[in-house]
Structure formats: structure tokens, C-alpha cells
Amino acid sequence: MAARSDVIGTVAGPGDGPNEFVFVAPADRTIKTGEFITYSVSVEDETRSVFARVTNRELIRGLPEGFLADPGVAPDTVAATLGVPNDDTELYRLTATVIGYYDANMTTFANPRQLPDPGTPLSIAPDPQLETVLPNLGCETDRVDVTELGGVAHIGWLLNRAEEATNIHVPIEEFVSTHLAILAETGSGKSYTASVLIEEMMRPSSRASLLVFDPHGEYGTLDEMQGHEAFEGEDGYRPDVVYYNPDRLHVRISELEIGDVMAILDNPSNRMQERLSTAWRSMQNQESRTWGVDDLIHEMERIYGEDDSSVGALEWRLRRSIQRNDLFHPEENVPLDDIVDPGQCTVLQMDTLDKRDQQLITTVLVRRLYRERLDDVRGRDTEVDHPIFALFEEGHRFAPASGDAPSLGIMRTIASEGRKFGFGLGIISQRPSKIDPDVLSQCGTQISMKIRNPNDQDAIKKSVEAAGEDVTRELPGLTPGQAIVSGDAMNTPALIQVRRRRTEHGAESRAVIDEWRDAYDQRQREPSRSEAADFGEGDSTGVQSLD
Numbered sequence: 001m002a003a004r005s006d007v008i009g010t011v012a013g014p015g016d017g018p019n020e021f022v023f024v025a026p027a028d029r030t031i032k033t034g035e036f037i038t039y040s041v042s043v044e045d046e047t048r049s050v051f052a053r054v055t056n057r058e059l060i061r062g063l064p065e066g067f068l069a070d071p072g073v074a075p076d077t078v079a080a081t082l083g084v085p086n087d088d089t090e091l092y093r094l095t096a097t098v099i100g101y102y103d104a105n106m107t108t109f110a111n112p113r114q115l116p117d118p119g120t121p122l123s124i125a126p127d128p129q130l131e132t133v134l135p136n137l138g139c140e141t142d143r144v145d146v147t148e149l150g151g152v153a154h155i156g157w158l159l160n161r162a163e164e165a166t167n168i169h170v171p172i173e174e175f176v177s178t179h180l181a182i183l184a185e186t187g188s189g190k191s192y193t194a195s196v197l198i199e200e201m202m203r204p205s206s207r208a209s210l211l212v213f214d215p216h217g218e219y220g221t222l223d224e225m226q227g228h229e230a231f232e233g234e235d236g237y238r239p240d241v242v243y244y245n246p247d248r249l250h251v252r253i254s255e256l257e258i259g260d261v262m263a264i265l266d267n268p269s270n271r272m273q274e275r276l277s278t279a280w281r282s283m284q285n286q287e288s289r290t291w292g293v294d295d296l297i298h299e300m301e302r303i304y305g306e307d308d309s310s311v312g313a314l315e316w317r318l319r320r321s322i323q324r325n326d327l328f329h330p331e332e333n334v335p336l337d338d339i340v341d342p343g344q345c346t347v348l349q350m351d352t353l354d355k356r357d358q359q360l361i362t363t364v365l366v367r368r369l370y371r372e373r374l375d376d377v378r379g380r381d382t383e384v385d386h387p388i389f390a391l392f393e394e395g396h397r398f399a400p401a402s403g404d405a406p407s408l409g410i411m412r413t414i415a416s417e418g419r420k421f422g423f424g425l426g427i428i429s430q431r432p433s434k435i436d437p438d439v440l441s442q443c444g445t446q447i448s449m450k451i452r453n454p455n456d457q458d459a460i461k462k463s464v465e466a467a468g469e470d471v472t473r474e475l476p477g478l479t480p481g482q483a484i485v486s487g488d489a490m491n492t493p494a495l496i497q498v499r500r501r502r503t504e505h506g507a508e509s510r511a512v513i514d515e516w517r518d519a520y521d522q523r524q525r526e527p528s529r530s531e532a533a534d535f536g537e538g539d540s541t542g543v544q545s546l547d
């Protein structure tokens with residue numbers, strides 16, 4: 001039973017929904033929607049603390065509206081003038097939804113299947129208890145020191161509480177094995193939040209093997225982890241942050257599958273597709289894995305003759321799309337054991353590649369990594385003998401709902417099978433409605449931030465099981481850094497403030513006005529080109545020499 005000093009309200013009766021109740025609270029206890037409250041019930045002769053979430057708040061008694069009519073006079077002054085006592089005038093009626101009591105055997109919430117009786121006193125749920133029971137940490141009591149647990153990521157704290165009052169630590173294993181989605185409109189804190197999780201995963205207590213597919217070059221500051229004491233282990237551990245740019249990213253041509261090649265060729269006719277497929281299969285059946293476009297063309301000419309017009313047309317397309325593209329190479333292949341390693345975060349900086357090439361490099365790399373994980377689990381020799389977690393910025397680019405990406409097939413496979421083979425996915429996107437619904441619905445943990453677009457809100461509602469109405473209702477009103485964490489990593493969704501990064505944020509919006517003014521001042525200080533030339537400083541006088 002709550003001590004009287006803790007009581008913040010009293011149950012009035014059942015609400016509209018089967019798990020809802022209504023309670024009344026005076027105004028001086030400002031209880032926000034989303035707040036976690038608690039009351040005691042007896043379950044099988046044991047007293048249990050049941051948790052509930054406040055979902056709605058309405059004023060049932062306040063000062064008469066006539067007191068508010070003159071914007072020039074404060075309502076309190078009107079009340080005082082008329083002799084109306086205005087202390088405790090306001091009374092609120094709040095609705096709360098029962099979450100349940102923490103069942104230490106099941107390590108999650110159990111529904112008591114009974115609403116609190118009218119008159120039951122309610123109190124604010126204590127911080128240490130919430131820290132233990134809100135995330136899916138598998139604790140055997142409802143109060144443990146979560147900072148002592150290994151394998152957890154401190155992502156932030158409950159938004160409704162004071163800064164760092166109720167810290168939320170999510171279990172890394174959970175979101176790594178059943179996949180993660182970070183969804184928010186642009187500028188709301190997706191890459192910031194992803195970086196916070198990367199920082200947590202690279203700490204000495206986890207030493208993750210991470211791969212970040214970075215189409216915009218937003219993760220360039222993660223290497224600050226390398227000299228930072230927060231990431232140093234007592235045994236000398238330091239995280240490794242490795243950047244790969246396209247010069248180091250080569251795709252061996254024989255790694256491409258026929259579907260990948262079709263995706264890069266310009267509209268091949270049916271006849272061309274049939275000829276290319278046959279020759280490609282024949283090349284794939286050869287023992288050598290180091291063949292190039294010339295070898296492929298020879299093979300097509302061998303099968304269909306040198307004068308075949310479709311082979312001629314294919315030759316032109318293959319040379320243009322594959323042979324003259326530095327990404328593809330007959331022999332070189334990115335070594336997988338360089339790309340992934342425990343305690344290493346590799347960032348594939350793909351910002352200088354076009355979208356198709358980004359998709360292709362991703363397809364081939366992810367497919368190779370998946371094969372190696374399969375080999376490892378099946379006891380065969382492998383280049384990747386440990387679980388891996390891959391984060392995809394612009395996830396809709398690699399797993400688009402439109403189906404138009406060679407990477408979609410392997411992304412779907414990993415979303416559905418990766419868990420068994422130690423291959424976790426993290427999809428980051430500002431357009432949830434543009435992500436393949438199969439892939440999105442397989443992301444067991446979701447971090448949803450500000451989203452105003454109704455289609456995107458709908459996509460979240462449809463694919464995110466844990467995202468109830470009261471959760472999605474919050475999305476448009478969030479500000480950068482605020483998020484709803486839901487799904488496998490949580491026992492119930494929670495609205496949080498994401499903590500600040502230890503490393504600098506590499507994707508700060510540019511201060512456009514400052515840049516204009518600086519550039520303008522700079523122009524004013526520098527002599528113009530023609531003035532410099534007049535003083536003999538320029539490369540050219542603007543007058544052509546006739547010598």
C-alpha cells in the first residue's frame with residue numbers, strides 16, 4: 001500500500017477499455033501523460049505492485065470560465081476580488097492503462113486481470129523499480145542495480161522524469177538478435193541515437209562486431225572512441241574504428257548473381273537476358289572465381305557465335321556498366337575478416353557512390369557475410385566465426401517497399417533467418433512507409449522518434465506490434481532526441497530522452513546563415529580575382545599572351 005505522503009491520486013472507477021481505470025488527482029501534483037504509476041493488489045495472497053501508464057488527463061474542476069475572460073486581468077485576481085478561494089480549485093480526471101505486476105519467474109509483466117477498486121491510492125512508480133522492469137533485462141527481482149549488469153546499453157532516461165532519474169538500459173543481445181529499427185523524420189535524431197547505441201556496443205563490456213552502411217558519410221566521428229577512456233577495458237581493450245571508402249571496396253565480378261547483373265544493365269531484352277543467364281551460369285560453374293567481363297563475353301560468343309546481335313548488344317552494356325566501373329574487379333574482393341572483427345566498428349562510407357552501386361556493394365557484402373555465418377553455425381570453415389550486427393542508414397534504400405533493389409532479397413533473408421545465424425540488422429530510415437513491410441515487421445525492437453507524415457505513422461502502426469495507439473499518438477509531438485522504445489528489448493514501451501553522445505556528432509545540420517555571412521566577409525577581405533591579377537598576384541591577367 002502506498003504511504004499517504006506518496007499518494008498522488010485515488011482510483012475513481014473503471015475506464016472505457018478492459019485494462020483502463022480512471023483516477024482523480026489535484027492540480028498541484030502535475031502528472032503527465034505517459035507517467036508510470038503504481039498501486040498494490042493481492043495476487044495469490046501476495047501483495048504486488050501493479051504498474052499502469054497514464055494515457056489521458058482532463059480538467060474536471062477549475063475556475064469558472066468567466067474568470068478567464070479578460071486577458072488583462074489574471075484569473076487569480078478575479079477570484080480574490082470576488083472572494084472565491086482558488087487554492088486547490090483544479091481537479092483532474094486521469095485515465096491509466098494497467099501494464100501489470102512484474103512476474104520474476106517470467107521476467108516480464110503479468111496482467112492481474114482485475115482493475116483497482118475505487119478509492120485505491122496511487123503513487124508514482126519509484127525510479128529504481130522502473131529501471132529494472134521496463135526494459136527486458138530478465139531480472140529475477142524487481143529491484144536490481146542495472147548499472148552492474150553486463151551487455152546492456154544505456155540509451156537515455158524516462159522523458160517524464162528528471163534528467164538521468166530513471167535511466168533506461170536496453171539489453172544489447174535482444175535488439176542485436178531480433179533486429180532493430182530506428183525510425184524518424186529527418187533531423188529528429190536517428191543517426192545520433194544509432195551512434196549512442198554503437199558507443200554502448202563498443203564498450204569493454206560488449207566488444208561488438210559492427211558494420212555500418214553509411215550512404216551519407218554521417219559516422220565519421222566514431223573513431224573518437226579509440227582514444228576515449230570510457231571505451232578502455234582494464235585488460236587493455238580499445239575499440240577499433242575502421243573506415244572503408246570506395247577505393248577499398250571492390251566487388252569481385254564472380255560474386256555477383258545474375259539478378260544483380262540484370263539490375264545494373266540498361267533494359268536488357270528478353271533474348272539478352274536469356275543469353276546472359278546461360279553464359280553467367282556456365283562461368284559460375286567453372287572452378288576459377290577470378291574471371292572478368294572479357295571471359296564472360298568469350299563464353300557468350302562460344303555458345304551463341306561471334307555474330308550474334310544480342311551478344312554484341314550485351315558486350316556494350318557489360319563493358320559500360322561493369323568493366324568501366326571501378327567498383328567491380330575480376331579478382332579483388334574485400335576480405336571479410338578485415339571488415340568484421342570483435343571490438344571493431346567498420347564504417348562503409350559510400351557517399352561518393354551512386355545509389356545503384358551502394359545497393360550492389362551492400363548486396364554482395366551482406367550475402368558473403370551471411371554465407372560465412374551459415375558456415376560457422378554449421379561447423380564449416382569460415383572467415384566470420386562470431387555474430388555480427390549491421391546497421392543500415394537509409395534502410396529504405398537497401399530494403400525498399402517498391403522492390404527495386406538487388407539487395408532486397410538478402411535483406412529479407414537476414415530479417416527472417418539472421419537470428420539463427422548470429423546476423424543482426426539495424427534499419428535506420430526517415431521513411432518507414434518506403435521500407436519493405438516484411439523487413440520492417442521483423443525488426444523486433446523499435447526506436448521511433450518524431451514522425452508527422454501520416455503514411456509513415458501508419459507504416460509504424462501496421463508493422464510494429466508493440467506500438468499501440470497511445471504510443472503512436474505521441475510521435476508527431478516529439479522533439480529531436482526524444483524517442484519511444486518498444487518491442488523485444490522492452491517489457492513495455494517507454495518514452496525516453498536519448499542520452500548525449502560521448503563522441504562528437506558527425507552529422508550536425510549546417511548553420512546556413514553563419515556560413516553565408518562568413519563567406520560574404522571572406523569575399524570582402526580578399527581582393528577579387530581581377531583585382532589580384534591587376535596587382536600581379538593572380539594566375540592570369542585576363543589578357544591572352546600573343547607570344
Ligand SMILES: Nc1ncnc2c1ncn2[C@@H]1O[C@H](COP(=O)(O)OP(=O)(O)OP(=O)(O)O)[C@@H](O)[C@H]1O
Nearest residue numbers: 186187188189190191192480481498499507508509
Ligand atoms: N539525444 C540527443 N541529444 C542532444 N542532441 C540531439 C540528440 N538527438 C539529436 N540531437 C540533435 O538533433 C540533430 C539531428 O540529429 P540527427 O543528425 O541524428 O538527425 P537524423 O534524424 O539522423 O537526420 P537526417 O535524416 O537528416 O540524417 C543533431 O545534430 C543534434 O544536434
